[in-house]
Amino acid sequence: MGLLLSSLSLQATSLQSQLRFRSQLQARSDQDQLNQAAQRLVSEINLHHPCLLQLPSQDWARDGLDCIDGNRAAWLIQGGQGSPADVRTLAWQPDANGLQVMLLLALPKAPGSTAPGGTGRRGLFAIGLGGDPVRAWSIQEQGLLGAES
Amino acid sequence: MTMVEVALAALILMGSASASAQIWARSMAGIHSAQQRQLALNRIDGELILLQNHWQQLAQHGPLAQSCRAASEQLLDDLQRTPLASGVDRQLTLLTEEEGLLVTLQDHNAPQARRDQLVKPAALHLCEEA
Numbered sequence: 037m038g039l040l041l042s043s044l045s046l047q048a049t050s051l052q053s054q055l056r057f058r059s060q061l062q063a064r065s066d067q068d069q070l071n072q073a074a075q076r077l078v079s080e081i082n083l084h085h086p087c088l089l090q091l092p093s094q095d096w097a098r099d100g101l102d103c104i105d106g107n108r109a110a111w112l113i114q115g116g117q118g119s120p121a122d123v124r125t126l127a128w129q130p131d132a133n134g135l136q137v138m139l140l141l142a143l144p145k146a147p148g149s150t151a152p153g154g155t156g157r158r159g160l161f162a163i164g165l166g167g168d169p170v171r172a173w174s175i176q177e178q179g180l181l182g183a184e185s
Numbered sequence: 186m187t188m189v190e191v192a193l194a195a196l197i198l199m200g201s202a203s204a205s206a207q208i209w210a211r212s213m214a215g216i217h218s219a220q221q222r223q224l225a226l227n228r229i230d231g232e233l234i235l236l237q238n239h240w241q242q243l244a245q246h247g248p249l250a251q252s253c254r255a256a257s258e259q260l261l262d263d264l265q266r267t268p269l270a271s272g273v274d275r276q277l278t279l280l281t282e283e284e285g286l287l288v289t290l291q292d293h294n295a296p297q298a299r300r301d302q303l304v305k306p307a308a309l310h311l312c313e314e315a
């Protein structure tokens with residue numbers, strides 16, 4: 037009886053480890069996707085729309101910016117097919133000194149989906165700015181957050 | 186208790202002990218392989234952090250090249266010379282549809298433990314034009 041109980045308890049531990057491993061794999065796959073999206077978005081801004089670097093994303097679509105038009109800015113924020121980041125840009129928020137930006141990206145959310153990218157998870161990044169003219173030169177992952185409720 | 190009952194009880198006891206021993210052995214093997222997979226995941230995460238730090242250091246010295254294609258090729262050359270932790274495989278793919286390098290890290294013991302890291306030179310200001 038003792039052997040049976042200890043075996044079953046060990047089996048439960050083993051199953052739990054398997055589930056934990058699977059969820060870690062999913063989290064890393066989401067992290068990789070968000071990282072790739074951050075690289076694509078920052079690359080696009082650095083090369084083609086540098087006037088956005090020190091502007092919060094809610095101002096990107098305003099009239100009068102010399103490096104981008106409103107439609108293109110909306111496309112950058114919304115993500116989706118063909119855009120540099122396949123994910124939504126929830127926030128691009130420069131700090132008061134204009135030397136660092138907090139970038140928040142979100143993966144698409146497919147209800148009940150376990151496929152990569154369907155989890156709606158969000159990734160927070162710190163983007164370092166510098167130089168003259170100003171350009172982004174570092175992207176540091178700050179963490180993986182759950183999906184928006 | 187008759188002889189038949191004693192024999193039957195002994196059979197049941199032996200059967201359940203054997204089944205329990207099998208479950209125990211399988212579970213122990215499962216726990217051991219979970220530990221190995223976890224170690225593999227940690228090894229790959231460590232490699233990834235080293236890689237990201239390396240790129241940040243490169244970026245502090247300014248652009249590698251004017252063209253992003255040339256900068257991607259330099260990143261590729263640089264990584265081919267960079268040593269890797271034992272047990273980890275690294276696959277480097279120079280992207281053709283966009284300027285960038287895809288680095289895939291995978292562990293020998295747990296191929297599921299895989300990371301795909303994209304680096305675009307323009308995102309780190311390692312180049313100045315597409």
